[in-house]
Amino acid sequence: MGPKTAQRLALHILKRPELEVKxxxxxxxxxxxxxxxxxxCFHLSAEAVCDICRSTNRDHQTLCVVADSxxxxxxEKTREYKGKYHVLGGLISPMDGxxxxxxxxxxxxxxxxxxxxxxxxxAISPSIEGDTTTLYxxxxxxxxxxxxxxAFGLPMGGDLEYADEVTLARALEGRRELE
Numbered sequence: 001m002g003p004k005t006a007q008r009l010a011l012h013i014l015k016r017p018e019l020e021v022k023x024x025x026x027x028x029x030x031x032x033x034x035x036x037x038x039x040x041c042f043h044l045s046a047e048a049v050c051d052i053c054r055s056t057n058r059d060h061q062t063l064c065v066v067a068d069s070x071x072x073x074x075x076e077k078t079r080e081y082k083g084k085y086h087v088l089g090g091l092i093s094p095m096d097g098x099x100x101x102x103x104x105x106x107x108x109x110x111x112x113x114x115x116x117x118x119x120x121x122x123a124i125s126p127s128i129e130g131d132t133t134t135l136y137x138x139x140x141x142x143x144x145x146x147x148x149x150x151a152f153g154l155p156m157g158g159d160l161e162y163a164d165e166v167t168l169a170r171a172l173e174g175r176r177e178l179e
Contacts, residue, residue: 034046037087038050038052038053040053040111041053041084041085041086041087042086042087042088042089042104042107043069043072043085043087044069052072052084052085053084057082058082058083058084059082059083059084060083060084060115060116061083061116061117061118061119062082062083062084062117062118062119062120062121063083063084063085063086063111063112063117063119063120063121063145064081064083064084064085064086064120064121064123065085065086065088065108065120065121065122065123065124065137066085066086066087066088066123066124067087067088067089067090067091067124067125067130067133068087068088068089068090069087071087071123071124071125072085072087075123083121086104086107086108086111087104088103088104088105088108088124088133088137089102089103089104090102090103091103091124091127091129091130091132091133092129092132092133092136093129093132100136103133105136105137105140108137108141109140109141109144112141112144112145113144117144117145118145118146119145119146119147119148120138120141120145120146120147120148121148121149121150122134122137122138122147122148122149122150123149123150124149126152126166126170134149151170151171151173151174152167152170152171152174153167153170153171153174154167154168154171
C-alpha cells in the first residue's frame, strides 16, 4: 500500500463510528491469526492445504510457479489456467540478501521430482530478479519436466510507439502462429 492509499484509509477510519473501527480491527486480527500458508504450494490459506491443492478438478500435471500469492490471485482471475501452483515467496535478490535458500525452491524441486508434473510454467514478472529466479529455477527443474515461461508483450490497447525496447523484443520472441 502506498502512502496516499494509507492516508486515505486512515482518514476514512477516523471518520467511522468506534464500533465499526473495533469490528474492523477484530476482523484484521482474526485474519492475521487464521491465514497461513498451504503446506503444499505455499499460497495463502486458512487451512493446512488450500482449496486449489485439494481440488480434484485441477490439472495435476501442470504447475505454475509464481513469486507470491498476489500472482496466484491475478492468474485465477483470468479463469484460463486449470493447473496447480507453487509460490516461491519472493525472488532471488543478492542485493537484498535473498538467496535461493530463503525461497520455497527446494520444496518445488522435490514436488516436481516426486509428482507426475509434465510441465512447469514460470510465471514470474520480467525484471533482473525475476529473470535470475526464472533461469535458476528452470535449470533445476529441466531434468524432471518441461519448463516454459509465460509470454510477455504489449498490453491490450497499448500503442507500439510507446512500448520500450525490451517489451517489444519480448513481444516478438513470444509470438505464435495465428489459428
